[in-house]
Amino acid sequence: MAPRPQVIALEEHYLDAEVKPHMAGPDAAAGAGRVAALLDDVGQGRIADMDAAGIDIQVLSHGAPSIQKIADAALAVRLAQGANDRLAETVRAHPDRFAAFAMLPTADPNAAADELERAVTRLGFKGAMVHGLAGGRFLDDRRFWPIFERAQALDVPLYMHPAVPHPAVIDTYYREYAEKFPNLLRAAWGFTVETATQGIRLVLSGIFDHYPRLKIILGHLGEGLPFYLWRINMALTRDGAGPSWFRDAFCEHFWVTTSGFFSDPALLCCMLELGADRILFSVDYPFVENAPGTAWMERAQLSAEDKAKILSGNAKRLLKM
C-alpha cells in the first residue's frame, strides 16, 4: 500500500491572549464556549486532537478578525509583533507539529510589510493571513500594495480569510435573520460573499500585473469562485477584458483550501477548474472539527497521488516546508 501521506492543515486558528481583548462586538461571539477553550490551547490538547484525527502539522493563524479592525496603527504594530513572537515560541515548542502564518498590522501597510518580512526571515513563518476588510477597506486598495509587494519579494503567500462583513452589507442583506441565524453573517454566507468579492477585486485591481508572482490563498474552496469562473470571465469580457483574462489571473495566482467545506461536488468542481495542484487540505479548526476533515479525505475516491498533493504536497511546495 502507498505510504500514508503527511497531513498539513493551513487554516487552523488560535487566539493570542493580548490580542483577544481588542476583538470586540459581533466578532467576539465566534470564540464562545467549547471553541473558546480550544482557541486558547496551542499545546498538548490541540496536538492530541490533531493526533486523533491524523493531522501532522497545523499552520497556525490567529482567529478573525485578528487586528484588521484596529485603527490605531501603533497599537496594531505592537500587537502584531508581540503576537507573532509568541506564535514563534509556540512553533519552536513543537516544530514538527506547528508552522505559522503571520498577523499583519494592516493599519500601517508599510509596517505590515516589514512585519511580514520579519516574521518570514527571522521567525520562519510561511506567509501571512489577513482577516476581512482592513479598517473597512478591501485589501486591493492601493494603500495596501506594499504588503503584496513584500509578499512577492519574499515569495510567500497571503491568505485572505473572511471576517464579519461590512456593517452596511449586514444591514442591507442579513439583518433580519442575523439573530436567529448568526452564522448567516459568517460561515453560512456573509464570510463567503465578502471574501469572494475581495478575490475578484484583487484581479480587477490589476495588482497581478504589478506583482506577477504574487500568491493568494483563499479558504473554503475558493469561496465559490471556482464555480463562477466561467460566468465571471464571460461577463468581464463584455467590459473589454481579454477572453480569458479573469480566468487566467485567478488560476495563476490563487490557491484554495478545503477549510470547513468537505463537499465532493464542490471539490470536483475545483479540481476541474483549478487542477489538483492548487487545492490544499485545511479544517478551520477549532470552528470545524478535525476528524470529519481527515475522514472525508480518507474516503474521497481520488488517486493516491492527488490525495497526497492535497493533503500536504501542495502545501510543501507553496509554503516551502
Place this chain on the structure above:
Amino acid sequence: MAPRPQVIALEEHYLDAEVKPHMAGPDAAAGAGRVAALLDDVGQGRIADMDAAGIDIQVLSHGAPSIQKIADAALAVRLAQGANDRLAETVRAHPDRFAAFAMLPTADPNAAADELERAVTRLGFKGAMVHGLAGGRFLDDRRFWPIFERAQALDVPLYMHPAVPHPAVIDTYYREYAEKFPNLLRAAWGFTVETATQGIRLVLSGIFDHYPRLKIILGHLGEGLPFYLWRINMALTRDGAGPSWFRDAFCEHFWVTTSGFFSDPALLCCMLELGADRILFSVDYPFVENAPGTAWMERAQLSAEDKAKILSGNAKRLLKM
C-alpha cells in the same frame, strides 16, 4: 439516432414599450446598442435567431429590473396589466414559439397575486418573473407572501431574476470598479450575490413551511448555491437548524437554469447536488447569444435522456407545457 429533443429556453428577455420609459438609471444601460434592438424584437428577427440556433420555444419575460423599482403601486399595476396583455398578444401570434412569464406589480403584493392569477388563468402564462429587490426589499419579506401563496395555489413557479444590487452594497463592495467594469454590478458578480442571497433568505424565512408546494426558479445555475450547499447547510446546523434542513428545502423547492452560464464543471456540480431533473436550459437572450448555448448543450457529453430533460423535458413538467 435518438430524435432531437425540443429546446425550450426560460430566461429570454424583451422590453415592453410602455414599461421601458419607467426603467431609469444604471439599469437602463443594460439595453444599449445591438442588444437594445434585440430586446424590442419579439417577432421575425427573434424567431430567425432562435431558428439559427435550434431553439424551439422561448418563455418570454421582461428585462430587469422590470417594474420592481416602481414605488407607485397604481402605476405598477397598470403597467403590469398592459405589459402582460401585450405579451399575451406576442405569444398568441406565435403560440408554437413563445410562452410567457408574467410581470408582477410587487409594489402592491395583493394586486401582484391577482395579476399572477389573471396571467396564468386568463392569458395562459407559465408563472412569473421578479427582478431583484422589490422596492428595495427582499421578496422573503412577509408583505410579499401573498404572491407566493397564489403561486402555490396556481401551481406555477416564480423565477427570481437579478437586478442591479442595492445601492448600499454597490457603494460598499463595487463602487471603485464599477466604471471600468460595469458588469461587476451585473452578470459578473453583483447580480449573483444579491440573487443568491435572495434564495438563501427565502429558505431562512420559513416560507416553504407555509407553502410546502412552492416552486422557485433561479437562473445562472442557481446563482452558485448548488456549489455552496454543503457549507451553508453545515454552518446553519451550528445555529440549530436540522442536519439537512437547508439542503432539503433548497433541493425540494428550487429549480435552476443555465442562463448565461455554459460551464461544464458548474453544470456537473449542479447535477450532483440537485440532479438532472432540476436543471433547465436557458440562454439569457439577448444579453447572451443563443448559438453558444445550444452548441454547448450539443457538445455536452451527457446521456441523451438527461440532455432531453435539460433541454425541454423538465420545463414541460415544471411549466405544464
Place this chain on the structure above:
Amino acid sequence: MAPRPQVIALEEHYLDAEVKPHMAGPDAAAGAGRVAALLDDVGQGRIADMDAAGIDIQVLSHGAPSIQKIADAALAVRLAQGANDRLAETVRAHPDRFAAFAMLPTADPNAAADELERAVTRLGFKGAMVHGLAGGRFLDDRRFWPIFERAQALDVPLYMHPAVPHPAVIDTYYREYAEKFPNLLRAAWGFTVETATQGIRLVLSGIFDHYPRLKIILGHLGEGLPFYLWRINMALTRDGAGPSWFRDAFCEHFWVTTSGFFSDPALLCCMLELGADRILFSVDYPFVENAPGTAWMERAQLSAEDKAKILSGNAKRLLKM
C-alpha cells in the same frame, strides 16, 4: 429531513437445494465457507443481515451459473420449475422483504420463454436472470430470441449475470494466474469481459430492432460499458453504423446496477453516460457484504432525489414494484 428512501437490491443471490448439486467444477467454488451458508439462508439470517444494513427488499436470484450449463433440456426445465416454485414460496413467506427473478432453462429456449411467463404471471416474479453463456453460446444467438420476445411481451427485464468464462478464453487469457488469483476468472476480470461482450453482442445482433421495448439489466456498473461508450460507438461507425447507433441502443435498452462496485468515479461516469434514471442499487450479496453498499450510498454526495431513484425509485418503475 427528506424521508429515508426505501432500499431495494437487485442482484442478491441464494442457492436452491435441488439445483446446487447440478453446479459442478470451478463454479462450485464460489459458494464455499461462510458465503455458502449465507447462500442457503433465505430466511431470518438473511433478513437480519438486510436489517443491519438498511436494505428493505432483495430481489432474489439464483447464484451463477444457475442452470445455464445444463445441456439436458428436460432436466433444466424441471429444475427451473421447481426452483422457481420454491423461490415463490420464499417470497410469499416475506412478501415485504423479498421479490424474485426467475431461473430460465435456456437449454430449451421456448420452454424458457414459457417458464418466464409462468414465473411472471403466476408467481409474481419481476423478470429473469441468466448467468453467462447458455450451453456455451452467447444469448444473442437467434435460438434464444424467443426468450427476449417473451420478456418484451411481458414487459419485464432480463438480467445478464456473469459466469465463469468460456474455457477457451480461460485457457488463452487467464490460465497462468487462475490458481493464485481465482477471482481473475470471476469478479476481478473474467466475469466482466464476458458479460460486457454479451452486452455488445446483443446490440450488434440487431435484437433491439426486433424487440424495440426489450429491457436488459447489467450488473457491476454495466460491466464497464458506460466508460467505453464513446469508443465503441466511434469504432463501429467506421464499420458503417450510424453516428450514435451503438450509444443510442445501449442507452435505451440497458439499465445497470451497482452490484459489487462501490466506486464514486465509476458511478459518476455512469451518471454522465446513462443518467441517474438507469442506475439501480445492488450489492451482490452474499459475495459482497450489504453494509459497505448501503454505507457507500449513504455517504455519496448526490442529490436526495437521485439517491432515492438509485436506491429504489428506478427499481420500482423498472420492476413495477
Place this chain on the structure above:
Amino acid sequence: MAPRPQVIALEEHYLDAEVKPHMAGPDAAAGAGRVAALLDDVGQGRIADMDAAGIDIQVLSHGAPSIQKIADAALAVRLAQGANDRLAETVRAHPDRFAAFAMLPTADPNAAADELERAVTRLGFKGAMVHGLAGGRFLDDRRFWPIFERAQALDVPLYMHPAVPHPAVIDTYYREYAEKFPNLLRAAWGFTVETATQGIRLVLSGIFDHYPRLKIILGHLGEGLPFYLWRINMALTRDGAGPSWFRDAFCEHFWVTTSGFFSDPALLCCMLELGADRILFSVDYPFVENAPGTAWMERAQLSAEDKAKILSGNAKRLLKM
C-alpha cells in the same frame, strides 16, 4: 491569456516499407485505402496534417502488429534494426516535429532488450512500443522480462499497444459479428479486452516488485482499467492481495493516453482514479483524425495547468523531451 501549450501526441503510427510485407492476414486490413497512404507518409503530408490540427510533435511508432507475430527471431531482429534506423532518419529530418518509440524483436527477448538500448542510447528514441501478444504470448511471461529490466535500467516507458486478438478468443467471442463489424476485433472491443488483460497480467505477474521503477503506457484511456480499479482491486483482495495492492501498482507504474478516445466522462473517470499527471494526449493517427482530438482538448473545460500537462507537460517528463 495563458500561452498555448505545446501539443505532443504519443500513439501516432506509420508503416515501415520493409516491415509491411511481413504483416499479413487480418492485420493487414487495418491499413487500407486513405489510411494506408497516410501510414506511409512521414514527411510533408503528415506534418501539414499536424499543423492543421495544432499538433507540434508526434512520437512515431509502427502500426500493429508490428513484428510481434514474427516467429523467426533473426528476421525480427534484422527488421527491427532496419526499421529503427530508418525511423531515426525520419526523426532527424524533422527533429522538432517527430520523436520515436522503438520497434522490438520480441521473438528474441534479449536481442529486443539490446535493440531497445541501442534505440534509446544511439538513436535518441523515447522508449518502445509493443503490439499485442508476442508470438501468441502475453508479455508478462518471464521470457520477456529482460526487455522490462532494460527499460527500467534505461528509464524509458514501454507502450503496450493492442493488436488483433488471439484466434481462440476471436473464435469464442467475436466470430459471428467479425465480418459485418470488423472493428469488433479492433478498436470497438477486441483490442481493448486483450490489452486491458495484458495490463492486469503485468500486475499479477509481480513484475513491478522486480522492477520497481518500470513504466508502462496504455493507450485508449488505459483500455478502461481506470474505470474498473475499484472492482478489480476489491476482487483480488478476496484472493489474498493487500487492500490496495492492485490499485497502487497500477497507479504507480501506468500512464494512459487519450488515443482514439475523446470522451469527457471517461477522461473525468481517469482524472479521478489516476490524476491529471498520468494522462497524456494522443490521437492514434492516422486511424483517428488529428483535428477532432485537438478540438476536444481545446473545448475541454479543464484548468489551463492540467490541460498543459495532458497536452505535453506529462509527456516531457515521462519521455524526457
